[in-house]
Structure formats: C-alpha cells, structure tokens
Amino acid sequence: MEFVPEPKQQLILCCECGSAIPPNPANMCVNCVRSLVDVTEGIPKQATIHWCKNCERYLQPPATWMVCDLESRELLALCLKKLKGLAKVRLIDAGFLWTEPHSRRIKVKLTIQKEVFAATILQQTFEVEYVVASMMCPDCTRVMAQNxxxxxxxxxxxxxxxxxxxxxxxxxxxxxxxxxxxxxxxxxxxxxxxxxxxxxxxxxxxxxxxxxxxxxxxxxxxxxxxxxxxxxxxxxxxxxxxIPICRDDLVVMPKKTANALGHISPLVLSTRIGNTIHIIDFKTLQLSEISGTTYWRNEDITPICTMRDLKKFYVVDVELLGPRVGKYALADITVQRLGDVGKNDDVIIVRSHLGNVLNFGDLALGYDLLTANINCDTFERLNPDDIPSVVLVKKGYAERRRKRKQRNWRLKALNKDEGDMVPKKQELQKKSADFEAFLRDLEEDPELRQGINLYKDTSIIERPSGHAAGATDAMLGDEDDEDGDDAPEVPLEELLNDLKLASSDEADDEDMAVD
Missing domain, CATH: 3.30.70 (Alpha-Beta Plaits)
Structure with a gap:
C-alpha cells in the first residue's frame, strides 16, 4: 500500500495578537474575541426577587404569588424571568450554586451563546446573584391589618x-x-x-x-x-x-301542592335531605321529592313536628300488609304509649311504613298527634279523618344500652371561632345533645354515613376488650338485656385511618428514637 500523507492545516495569524490560529471569519483568536466582545452585555449580574416571610411565597410579577422550594425548577424559572437580556442570546445551561439558606442570596450559573461576528458564535459562562428581599403579600397584609x-x-x-x-x-x-x-x-x-x-x-x-x-x-x-x-x-x-325541613320531620302541605308532587298525601315524613327533600307517604309508601324551588315558591309547606317532639311507644303487634318499597314495608302496627305500659290497656293501631323494621317488644319513636300542640293553618284545614293518632318515625333503642357502648370511631371538626357573645351553659348542653343525636343518626342509617368520612378511634380500638365495657356492665347490671336488640354500631370496615403528616424535625426525632 502506498502511504498518502495528510494535508497540513493552514494557519493564519491573529490580527490582534499575532498568534497562529485556524482560519475563521473574524481572523481573531478566542481570547481576543472575548476581550473585544462581551456576550453578557445587557444581562444584569444582580437582581432582586421578593419573598413573603409569612406565607413563604415568591412574587411573580406583576401580582402572582407562588410557592417555590429552594433549588427547585419553579424557583429557577422565576429567577430566569427576572433577567431581561436573555431574549437576545441563546441559553445553553442554567443551575444553582450552593449558598447558605439563611444568607438571603441565590446564585445561578448560566451558560449562553451569541453570534458576535459573521458566522462566529461565542459561548460564555457567568454567574447572577439574586437578593431575596422581604415583602408582605396582599393576603398577609390584610391579615395583619385585621381586614x-x-x-x-x-x-x-x-x-x-x-x-x-x-x-x-x-x-x-x-x-x-x-x-x-x-x-x-x-x-x-x-x-x-x-x-x-x-x-x-x-x-x-x-x-x-x-x-x-x-x-x-x-x-x-x-x-x-x-x-x-x-x-x-x-x-x-x-x-x-x-330550607327549614330536616330529616324525620313531619311535614304538612296544601292539597294543591301535594297534587303537584304526584297526588301524594298532604301529611308526609321527610326521610332524607340532599339537594332535594325526600318524602314518603307513611300510609301508602308513595315517594316524592321537594326541591328548593318548590318550597320557596310554596312556603305553606311546613314542618309541624320535629325530633324534639318524638315520643316513645311500645310495639305490641305488627301485621304486614304486603306492599314493599325499598327498605320500607307497609304494616298495621299496634303500639302503646310507654308511660301506659303496665297501667292500662290503651293501645293504638297505626298504619306505618316500618313493617320490616319493628317487631313485637321493640321500642318505637313517633309523633303523638292527639296530645301535640300544633299551630298551623294548613294542618287545621285537613280532613280530621285523614289525620292519624300516631305517626311512627323510626325504631328506638334502650338508653342505658346506648350509654354502655363506647364508639370506636370519631369525626373531624372545622377550626371555628366563637362569636362575640359567649354561649350560655344551657346553649352548650343543647348543642351537646344535638351532636349526640347526630351521632346516633349516623349509627342507625348507613345511607347517611356514605356521604361523610368516619375515622378510627385508636384509643378505643387498641384498648383490651372488656376493659371498660365490663366495669360498666357490672355497675349497670343485666336488667335491661331483654329490652330488644343491641344498639346499632358502625362496622369497622367503614372506618378510615387518620393520616397524620409529621414535620421533618419530628420525623428526624422519631428516627433517632427508633435508632
């Protein structure tokens, strides 16, 4: 094979310093080009970014405040937007340089390229220092100003x-x-x-x-x-x-409004409250709904009995009539007022929708319309033959049996401030009673529990079985074991685990404790 030597590269002299360089359109070496042209001209080497020390957010002009972690992509983008001259050059690389977290200084290393002469591109690396200035955002300003x-x-x-x-x-x-x-x-x-x-x-x-x-x-x-x-x-x-109608309220409405709702009875029970009011005719199991528009247009729809008017009745007999709608079954139920049990034989036969819920010997809660003081013009215009003596609402449970059971679940609450007036003792007791009634409704109605979150109470679940309940049973005795079924409870599979996020310091302390 014949040896072919490589052609030698032709060199020229730099027009500034006279050193030999490969030919280029500028006829100058790199050092001379950098000494004559500064590609970073027009780009500030120092800038200021504003930071709110209360909410720890950074200002993105003109009026946006955003949360950025140190050395994050969001903070780097915010810093680059503060430099005005970057639009005239080509940005190759950008990154943070380490600084003390408490120094209120952020340093960014930039690498840019720019065409300085014809077909001559110069690349340069430089640093930009940002001063973090404290400035209170409008939200924090209003908080500090009590506005x-x-x-x-x-x-x-x-x-x-x-x-x-x-x-x-x-x-x-x-x-x-x-x-x-x-x-x-x-x-x-x-x-x-x-x-x-x-x-x-x-x-x-x-x-x-x-x-x-x-x-x-x-x-x-x-x-x-x-x-x-x-x-x-x-x-x-x-x-x-x-709308002033709640669950389990006895509602009366004019005949015209009842006909518009599907020819339902003027006297109905509210079974559930959602974006509409679900009502049932307890005599025929006919269901209907009252929307907010219908109520505000016909304000003659009035709740005449509420939960505070509930009375206790003893179930003597249940005779099913056959019709069923969902979880309701029509039945003729013979009841006796709880205060009359053992004193007389005064019983009342009631047409009710709780045929598949109540049994002989159960305790029922309902409205006694014979002794109730109802002041309503719409109710007075009803036919007396259509007004029942008693309206059964739901099944009741022994009060002592309820008190001996401890709930293994709990609810979260909003962080609320009390008003200017301090609540009285009677108001606090009333609020506590209402909350207890709400908890009992959650235990009795699975549909009501579907819309909210219930959390496990680890202090009760992890307690050894029989530790607290046994002592309570010993004090109360077993004299009311014959008072019907056990009180309803929330199944454990419906409860959620409460997630608690610890801070980094607390996590480090826990790790040290484990070590």
Missing part, C-alpha cells in the same frame, strides 16, 4: 337544633370546600365563612346549593373609592338560607 376578608358567606337555618350544620360540616371536610377560607365563625343560628376573594365565596355558595336546598341573597359594602383611577373597593356578603 382579613373581602367576601363573607352567612349560612343560616330557622330551626331549633344544629343537626344540619353538623352534617354540613362533615360534607365540607370531605370535599375540602374550606381550603380557601380565612376564618370560620360560629354564630347563633349558623356559620360565617370569610374569604379573601369573591370567587371563593361564590364557589362556597354553589357547593352549599348542591348539597342542601338553599336560597341566597347578595349585598355589597363600599370600603374605599379612588376618583382619579375610578376604582373602588367593596366587601361582599352572601346570605344563604337553608
């Missing part, structure tokens, strides 16, 4: 108990509808939700309307006005009223 809210949602219900608000509280927790609230204040008759933005308040109003029948009104208050820029600052208030 925390811009929109408020006032939720009210004209009833003498708080079971509806206990249920709403659990719905809000499950759907995380309280994340944007600044403060929640518990007032007489309802709750007040405060928001920093009007859009969040409108979202809360829509959420409440999707859960229960409501109607709302809006008002606004002028806080300040600038005549030079024609801008004004308003506070908005949304008054939300919940």
């Amino acid at each position: 925390t809210w811009k929109a408020k949602v006032q939720v009210r219900q004209k009833v003498d108990h708080q079971r509806t608000f206990f249920y709403l509280e659990q719905l809000i927790l499950k759907h995380s509808a309280h994340n944007e609230t600044i403060n929640i204040v518990e007032v007489k008759g309802g709750l007040d939700f405060h928001f920093a933005q009007r859009a969040h308040a409108i979202k809360m109003v829509d959420f409440l309307g999707s859960m229960v029948p409501t109607r709302s009104k809006t008002s606004e208050q002028l806080i300040s006005s600038d005549i030079h820029s024609s801008t004004s600052n308003y506070k908005f208030t949304y008054a939300v009223e919940i």
